[in-house]
Amino acid sequence: LQRVLVTGATGFIGRHAPALLAERGYEVHVVVPTEEEAAVAKPARPHVADLLEPGAPAEVVRTIEPSHLLHMAWYVEPGQVWSSLANVQWVEASLALLRAFGAAGGKRAAFAGTLTEYGHPPDGVAREDTPLRPTNLYGECKAALGRLALATSAELGVSTVWARIFFAYGPFERPRRLVSSVTRSLLLGEPAPTSHGRQVRDYLYTPDICSALVHLLDGELEGPVNVGSGEPVSLRDVVGRLAELVGRPELVEFGAIEPGPNEPAVLVADVSRLRDEGGWTPAHSLDQGLELTVEWWRRTLTERGELPADA
């Protein structure tokens, strides 16, 4: 039996995981912090537990006895994620979860890491062996957990892959992020102020990110793996495409916002490991993903009554 314990299964990326895992024949158990989220997580089997409570990770593993672990849960409060001490709590909880998983006979694990582990690579391109130089507590915690999770897994006899996820966009994105805020403004006919837009990034559609994580978990690749599209794009091109899709290019105000003082010019992923060793490529082009995201926002804003039904 392939029984997978999934954390973060109601999140921006993780919400696509239960269906993808069920398709591959897994018995899917999700751990969620509240009864409300348990309802969202169906048809997967929900277990309500706060993994940050001392002792909770071991208790959850005892109950589920999983053969596989897909750990995506983390603290994600906007504006506070970079420096919150909750990052440290998640390191503790994640290690306790992995130890319990291995001790209970778990075999294969995938963890959600982040591009933030790299900090700012000198040439803007992050390869899996690029030295990790995180610039904030979030990045420090994910980088340290990544190294520890892999070293711990080796002693536990657990086969573990650590997915460093790059820039994400898609349905359910928090409203202050680039793609969500620009799309929403354009649909509502409001000005969409952005920075100069010359920053180059690696953007991937969240259902594809989650598909990559599930593909990795279901495979045998071990160690760190970048998860991105492998196709660098300027923010100007992303925003320009959104404006075309909505048909309101005149609302975009490039240069109206100062970019952050430490924002790198280029920050992209080398995805050759994911593609060549992992055998995975995205199902959606950037154009397709942005189109689906605009449609999702149009539907969502209409349902909320913020957009007239005939817009």
Add this chain to the structure above:
Amino acid sequence: LQRVLVTGATGFIGRHAPALLAERGYEVHVVVPTEEEAAVAKPARPHVADLLEPGAPAEVVRTIEPSHLLHMAWYVEPGQVWSSLANVQWVEASLALLRAFGAAGGKRAAFAGTLTEYGHPPDGVAREDTPLRPTNLYGECKAALGRLALATSAELGVSTVWARIFFAYGPFERPRRLVSSVTRSLLLGEPAPTSHGRQVRDYLYTPDICSALVHLLDGELEGPVNVGSGEPVSLRDVVGRLAELVGRPELVEFGAIEPGPNEPAVLVADVSRLRDEGGWTPAHSLDQGLELTVEWWRRTLTERGELPADA
């Protein structure tokens, strides 16, 4: 009031800490895992708790409300320390301890790190900014905890120093270590087989190591600091000196043991930060420390009846 919480205060290095802290005017509270160790730790105020129990670190801090933290406790079982999962548990417990300490208003912390964080520096000399490339789980855990403890302290407003301790010798050393095993054999008139002895190391007398930790805690230096003598010595010279002190040079068998396959030729500390910025130098030369160690073994073996009282 300067109230210090000490962990590891009954260990090989830490056992010298309570007296040194009391001399400097601290109210000394030590956390020990058993009632037996509580007896050893007097006259410091003992608190019996297993810091690896979920929730225990926070509970201990709540009870003591310390202004200072000297955290030296770790898993030290010989032969298992390099790969034991207890290392991972100590990362979790140490982070929980630091978070609780900071949340309760703690101001200044010192942690025991290790040369093992460095792995094998290319030229054999470890400076604080030498990239950390640990080669086992113990080193991975200490290295990760060091980075996390410093990043977490910055957010907590705790001033923290991370002491990377090099090779230690002195009273109470476990019997299979180089200085203890050679000294014991020589005193008992037994052969003392060693490797070729050309390895160069940085050895420091444990009361001096502990004095450095207490000095650092009582000061203001932050970040990683190597703790060593700064005087490289070959193992052959260490063993030769022990043989002279006991007066049995003919018992030493250099070359009788194969050195480990990955044993570096040179592994020494650059201690300029400890000396110049920290203002600390050892009270004992290697000769003095070895002499005191031989005397301690002679006394201990006599008390145990392994050595006749008139030897």
